[in-house]
């Protein structure tokens with residue numbers, strides 16, 4: 681048995697209408713329609729079946745669950761939907777499904793082959809976050825983020841970043857902020873863009889920072905483009 685989980689982290693009250701394939705969320709008197717996670721998980725099942733067929737893997741039963749990860753989200757439905765659960769119910773559901781599929785469809789060796797192929801073919805999602813949430817680049821707060829007190833705008837003073845609010849100082853606070861730049865705006869950055877995003881006025885300071893990060897780069901001095909490394913997300 682293969683189990684698909686469509687996990688949703690949505691706050692408020694969710695009303696699932698499984699006849700109309702509609703999801704309505706109410707939060708602070710605001711009512712809005714959202715994409716139906718059941719349609720999403722069905723589409724994924726169809727895509728996976730197609731992939732298995734193309735890769736000549738034998739078919740196996742596919743099950744699905746829509747999981748609401750926020751325990752305070754209130755779930756309402758027009759009728760009982762057994763595949764709709766809060767995340768705390770996952771172990772119980774998995775146990776029930778395992779009971780249902782006692783018969784072994786595939787030997788362990790075959791399963792391992794299948795999972796290693798799936799992992800090998802996995803490509804990480806790289807959505808355009810700003811577009812997704814209709815945020816303009818100009819709306820982003822610029823400057824180095826203080827992870828002690830969340831103030832944005834640490835100052836670069838004598839080879840260190842210092843927070844004007846809590847006076848926390850750090851040598852490499854820019855790394856986190858550049859990680860945000862890579863995830864929100866672009867994996868590639870120039871000296872000028874870096875100065876602009878970190879609020880650094882001195883070109884030699886930004887050059888020093890760029891050098892210290894030892895990034896892959898291309899192009900000549902002024903227009904040189906650096907590739908920001910992405911940290912592995914656990």
Ligand SMILES: [Zn+2]
Nearest residue numbers: 826829843846
């Ligand atoms: Zn601070």
